[in-house]
Amino acid sequence: MCEMIDHQFRINEGRRPRIIYMTLVYMLFGCADKTRSHMKPLKCVLIGEAGVGKSSLASRWVNGKFDAEKGPTMGAAYLTRRVTVDGVTVNVDVWDTAGQERYRALTPMYSRGAEIAIIVFDATEKPTQQRMQVADWRERLKETAPNAIVAAAGNKCDLCSPGPSVPAKSPSDATYWTSALTNENVDELFHDVVKHALSRADAAATRVTLEVPDLVALPPTRTHQRCAQCFPR
Ligand SMILES: Nc1nc2c(ncn2[C@@H]2O[C@H](COP(=O)(O)OP(=O)(O)OP(=O)(O)O)[C@@H](O)[C@H]2O)c(=O)[nH]1
Ligand SMILES: [Mg+2]
Numbered sequence: 073m074c075e076m077i078d079h080q081f082r083i084n085e086g087r088r089p090r091i092i093y094m095t096l097v098y099m100l101f102g103c104a105d106k107t108r109s110h111m112k113p114l115k116c117v118l119i120g121e122a123g124v125g126k127s128s129l130a131s132r133w134v135n136g137k138f139d140a141e142k143g144p145t146m147g148a149a150y151l152t153r154r155v156t157v158d159g160v161t162v163n164v165d166v167w168d169t170a171g172q173e174r175y176r177a178l179t180p181m182y183s184r185g186a187e188i189a190i191i192v193f194d195a196t197e198k199p200t201q202q203r204m205q206v207a208d209w210r211e212r213l214k215e216t217a218p219n220a221i222v223a224a225a226g227n228k229c230d231l232c233s234p235g236p237s238v239p240a241k242s243p244s245d246a247t248y249w250t251s252a253l254t255n256e257n258v259d260e261l262f263h264d265v266v267k268h269a270l271s272r273a274d275a276a277a278t279r280v281t282l283e284v285p286d287l288v289a290l291p292p293t294r295t296h297q298r299c300a301q302c303f304p305r
Contacts, residue, residue, distance in 0.1 A: 113152070113163035114269050116262075117183040117217070119209050120192035122171035125227035128252035129192060130168040133262050138253050145170040148182050157266045164188075164266060179212070186217040187269045190261070195226035195249055202226060206247075221268045225250045225261055 118126040127145050132138055134151040149168040154161065167182040169175070183189060191209040193202045206224045213222060229249040248261040 108160055110160050110162040110270060110273070112273070113165045114188060114266060114273075115165050115167065115186045116188035116190065116265070116269075117167045117169060117186040117220075118190050118192055119169050119179060119183060119213075120171055121194070121205060122173075124171065124192045124194045125252050126171060126192045127168050129190075129225065129227060129250060129258060130166050132252040132255060132258050134166060138255075140253075144172055145175075147175060147178060155262075155266060157263060157270060160270055162266065162270060164262070180216045183213060183220075184216045186220045187273065188265045189213050189217055189220040189222045190265065191222065191224045192227050193224065195229045196231050219272070221265050221272065223248060223261060223265050227252060229256060230254045 118130055120126055122144060127142055127149060128138060130149070130151050131142070134153045145168060147170055151166045151168065152163055153166065154163050156162075167186070169179050169182050191206050191213075193205045195202075197205075210222060213220060224247045226247055226249045228251060230251040230253050246264070248257050248264075250257045250261055252258065
């Protein structure tokens with residue numbers, strides 16, 4: 073037995089320089105790479121009226137393509153993309169909902185619990201119409217995704233000149249003028265919402281950590297009592 077331990081000890085001793093070397097390499101190169109992964113994917117839902125370009129925006133951002141022949145969405149479509157934003161790598165699950173009236177009842181199912189919601193409207197429509205649609209979709213989100221980062225995207229901006237996008241101090245107040253056709257502002261829109269959703273998730277995680285009750289203060293449980301019986305002092 074002692075021999076075995078001694079043998080084991082010698083092996084470990086032999087490995088020691090290698091471990092120290094690998095630790096140094098990690099400290100030099102591993103720490104230089106400042107990226108980290110966000111474990112839980114972010115759920116992003118695209119909502120809005122039929123034909124405004126939700127599927128085109130999703131496909132442009134996820135696949136880098138614009139498909140003019142694509143028909144209306146039935147039910148919903150799911151796409152996913154892995155992105156790195158400000159050094160954090162995260163999977164974004166994009167739920168592209170159908171805008172047609174007959175699928176409306178399904179939308180809450182897809183938006184439920186979303187961390188990001190993008191309300192898409194047609195930039196060529198009248199401003200009053202645009203505002204009404206955005207307000208209406210915002211209202212619907214209150215029930216299913218009250219904590220979501222919500223941004224509005226006036227799509228098809230290649231067909232008109234709607235003015236500059238509102239700066240994204242908080243995407244919830246921002247309107248992005250996008251074009252799935254020309255890729256204008258599409259990356260900016262998704263980058264901003266992902267960034268804000270990540271910082272919101274970080275803040276929530278910190279709150280949870282701080283709110284964990286002091287374990288010492290917990291009242292004794294049955295398990296404690298049983299242990300005391302099994303091992304009396
Ligand atoms: N010019 C222009 N056309 C666009 C743009 N985005 C989408 N379209 C066109 O608008 C039409 C509708 O686009 P979709 O992406 O299918 O719209 P949708 O919102 O997904 O529609 P539903 O699935 O029915 O809700 C298609 O003919 C697209 O080619 C854009 O940025 N510019
Ligand atoms: Mg669609």
